[in-house]
Amino acid sequence: MRIGIDLGGTKIEGVVLDERGVIARQRVATPQGDYAATLAAVGNLVNTLEAQVGGHALPVGLGHPGSIDPHSGVVRNANSVCLNGRALQQDVEARLGRPVALANDANCLALSELHDGAARGLQSAFLVILGTGVGGAVVANGQLQHGFNGLGGEWGHNPLPWVSRDEWPGAPCWCGQHGCLETWLSGPALARLHANAGGVGDTAQAIVAQAEQGDAIARASLEAYSHRLARALAAVINLLDPQIIVLAGGLSQVRRLYHDVPAHWSRWVFADQVQTPLVPAVHGDASGALGAARLGIES
Numbered sequence: 002m003r004i005g006i007d008l009g010g011t012k013i014e015g016v017v018l019d020e021r022g023v024i025a026r027q028r029v030a031t032p033q034g035d036y037a038a039t040l041a042a043v044g045n046l047v048n049t050l051e052a053q054v055g056g057h058a059l060p061v062g063l064g065h066p067g068s069i070d071p072h073s074g075v076v077r078n079a080n081s082v083c084l085n086g087r088a089l090q091q092d093v094e095a096r097l098g099r100p101v102a103l104a105n106d107a108n109c110l111a112l113s114e115l116h117d118g119a120a121r122g123l124q125s126a127f128l129v130i131l132g133t134g135v136g137g138a139v140v141a142n143g144q145l146q147h148g149f150n151g152l153g154g155e156w157g158h159n160p161l162p163w164v165s166r167d168e169w170p171g172a173p174c175w176c177g178q179h180g181c182l183e184t185w186l187s188g189p190a191l192a193r194l195h196a197n198a199g200g201v202g203d204t205a206q207a208i209v210a211q212a213e214q215g216d217a218i219a220r221a222s223l224e225a226y227s228h229r230l231a232r233a234l235a236a237v238i239n240l241l242d243p244q245i246i247v248l249a250g251g252l253s254q255v256r257r258l259y260h261d262v263p264a265h266w267s268r269w270v271f272a273d274q275v276q277t278p279l280v281p282a283v284h285g286d287a288s289g290a291l292g293a294a295r296l297g298i299e300s
């Protein structure tokens with residue numbers, strides 16, 4: 002048995018995996034902006050899961066936003082900014098009293114979907130998290146690409162491509178730049194852009210529900226979102242040309258994206274025909290935690 006924890010900006014999801022699959026799962030809200038409380042929540046979640054399956058200390062893998070700086074060993078680039086500059090691995094290990102394997106959340110998603118999900122058996126894939134933050138992971142030659150600087154797949158802080166005049170320079174991002182993909186494509190970004198357009202509803206689900214009831218502002222917000230995601234992914238296709246693009250995170254549940262985005266992206270992909278499938282993660286919300294449970298086995 003192994004435990005996988007997905008430390009997200011909104012929720013912390015934990016699973017216990019054995020050779021048959023998931024045997025226990027639990028989800029708690031992420032304490033906002035509080036590093037000590039976040040560590041405590043991860044520790045309590047591990048203890049709760051262990052209590053559910055017999056009380057023994059199990060191997061733990063943790064998926065987290067951002068990446069670990071290979072020189073200093075501390076977290077950098079996390080949209081949950083209270084993690085940045087922290088020795089997360091050391092601190093979680095001290096809390097749990099055992100070694101813990103860590104990896105970027107999008108890389109955990111990739112491990113899970115490569116193992117038995119949407120990318121199973123494929124040589125190349127690009128995997129995207131559209132949640133509280135925006136991240137990516139690259140699979141090439143059937144392997145997750147960590148990258149020379151530990152930055153492989155970091156995509157959310159590249160700029161939105163092919164911007165229109167009214168999209169320039171874009172909103173300031175917590176990273177110090179303007180107009181990063183995360184400022185256009187995260188869940189909070191969609192809610193902010195929708196509110197700025199005069200819309201009501203602060204979740205993707207609420208905006209989708211309004212669009213389905215014919216609300217013109219909600220329809221326009223989702224159309225603008227699809228258009229931007231199509232441009233962002235067209236740039237990825239032009240660079241990597243993966244066999245599949247897999248979406249995870251809260252916005253991956255918006256079904257119309259799988260139709261609308263490929264309908265738009267051929268305008269920017271440098272080819273007459275684009276056959277790249279755009280699909281949701283097979284394991285949905287649990288993908289990150291499942292991949293984290295596999296850390297140390299197949300990372």
Ligand SMILES: [Zn+2]
Pocket residue numbers: 157158174175176177178181183
């Ligand atoms: Zn940024």
